[in-house]
Amino acid sequence: MRLLFGIVAVFLSVLGGFAAMGGRMGVLWQPVEIVIIVGAGIGGYVIANSMAVLRATVRTIGAVARGRHTSKDEYLDLISLLYALLRQAKSKGVSNIESDIDKPDDSPIFAQYPSVFRQPRCVTFLCDYMRLIALGQDNPHDLEALMNEEIETIGRELNQVPKALQNLADALPALGIVAAVLGVINAMSAISEPPEVLGHMIGGALTGTFLGVLLSYGLVGPIAAAARHRREAELTLFICVRAALGAYLRGSPPQVCAEFARKVLFADTQPSLAEVEVATTLSSQAKAREASQPA
Numbered sequence: 001m002r003l004l005f006g007i008v009a010v011f012l013s014v015l016g017g018f019a020a021m022g023g024r025m026g027v028l029w030q031p032v033e034i035v036i037i038v039g040a041g042i043g044g045y046v047i048a049n050s051m052a053v054l055r056a057t058v059r060t061i062g063a064v065a066r067g068r069h070t071s072k073d074e075y076l077d078l079i080s081l082l083y084a085l086l087r088q089a090k091s092k093g094v095s096n097i098e099s100d101i102d103k104p105d106d107s108p109i110f111a112q113y114p115s116v117f118r119q120p121r122c123v124t125f126l127c128d129y130m131r132l133i134a135l136g137q138d139n140p141h142d143l144e145a146l147m148n149e150e151i152e153t154i155g156r157e158l159n160q161v162p163k164a165l166q167n168l169a170d171a172l173p174a175l176g177i178v179a180a181v182l183g184v185i186n187a188m189s190a191i192s193e194p195p196e197v198l199g200h201m202i203g204g205a206l207t208g209t210f211l212g213v214l215l216s217y218g219l220v221g222p223i224a225a226a227a228r229h230r231r232e233a234e235l236t237l238f239i240c241v242r243a244a245l246g247a248y249l250r251g252s253p254p255q256v257c258a259e260f261a262r263k264v265l266f267a268d269t270q271p272s273l274a275e276v277e278v279a280t281t282l283s284s285q286a287k288a289r290e291a292s293q294p295a
Contacts, residue, residue, distance in 0.1 A: 002067045003226070010218040027200070033208040036179040037215065041168055044175075049164050060161045064226045069269075070119075070233045076271045076279050077113040078122070078237060079261045082244040083280040084109050085130065087254040094134040101127040101134070122237040125150070129245055140249035147242045154238060158231040165224035169216045176212015180205050239264050255280065 019025060046054065088097050088109070100107035104123055110116065116123055129147060137143055183205020187198060244261040252260070255277075262276050271279075 003065050003223075006222065007219065010214075014214060014218065027203050028207055028210070030183075030204045030207045030211075033179045033183065033204065033211060036182065037172065037175045037208065037212055040175045040178065041172055041215075044171060045164065045168050048167065049160075053160050053164055056161045057164065060165075060227045060230070061223065063230060064223055069230060070237065072269045072271055074115045074118065075237075075240065075265055075269055076275060077115045078240060079244075079258050079271070079276055080279045081110065081113045081116055082126075082241065082261055083254050083258040084112070085126075086244065086248050086257050089130075089133075089248070090254055094130070097130070098134055101130045119234065119237055121154070122234075122241065125154075125238055126241050126245075129241070133245070133249070138249055140246055143249060144242065144246045147238075147245070151235065151238050151242060155235050158235055159228070162224050162228035162231055165220060165227060169221035169224055172216035172220060173209075173212045176209045176215075179208030179212065181208075183208055233266070233269070236265060 015025065015028070018028070045057075049057070085097055085100065088100075097109070100109050104110040104127055105117075110123075129143065132143065184202065187201035187205055190198065190201060193201075240261045243264045244257045247257040247260040248254070258276055258280055259273070262270060262273070265271075
């Protein structure tokens with residue numbers, strides 16, 4: 001809905017302003033110019049990017065259209081999950097949660113926080129490093145260095161689609177000039193036509209430049225920026241896990257590890273300290289009730 005509102009606002013403002021200054025809307029309807037610009041842009045995008053990026057582009061644009069972002073509740077669930085796992089590891093040993101990290105889909109701990117499964121790669125990231133800890137890798141510097149390397153790699157991968165869309169946005173004004181030049185060439189070939197015909201042809205040619213700039217800065221560029229913001233929010237999940245595991249390896253208690261995880265979040269999605277305390281307390285109480293029940 002937000003994407004639709006933005007697109008309507010952009011085109012209504014531009015076209016409405018043109019009409020208000022006395023412009024004739026029919027002059028702007030140049031389907032051939034649109035085909036040249038959009039077709040060349042899509043063709044260049046296909047040439048420049050792999051099939052994986054092309055498929056991810058479709059998914060990303062769909063996600064931007066739906067307008068869904070990683071919410072505070074999802075971050076809170078991740079922090080609560082980290083607390084529950086690290087509390088169990090601290091009190092009973094990491095080996096006690098090996099079954100949970102080997103098969104998170106069947107884990108009663110993970111089952112308490114179903115929203116984390118919306119980010120399967122983050123779940124895999126968490127389980128992989130908990131497994132390394134269980135195997136005896138308890139040097140915080142080595143593990144954090146490895147996590148940093150992987151997060152950097154994930155960041156480059158997540159940025160492929162926003163970067164590709166931004167490259168397309170940067171190219172569209174030039175493609176608009178291409179369409180305009182072709183229109184001018186066509187107009188010059190009809191130089192013997194009456195002035196009103198020639199003027200219409202030149203106006204249509206200049207529409208190419210207008211369309212290229214409008215599509216770049218009014219549509220594709222903003223979509224690229226929205227995709228980049230989504231990817232940054234997704235990457236923050238991995239940074240959150242790194243902060244909690246790093247604190248755990250340095251000997252911090254689970255509640256402090258949860259606070260480390262909370263502190264790396266953006267302000268608009270960062271739960272308060274009180275919210276984290278409530279969520280982790282509820283997690284502890286649920287675990288205690290589960291343990292008190294007869295087998």
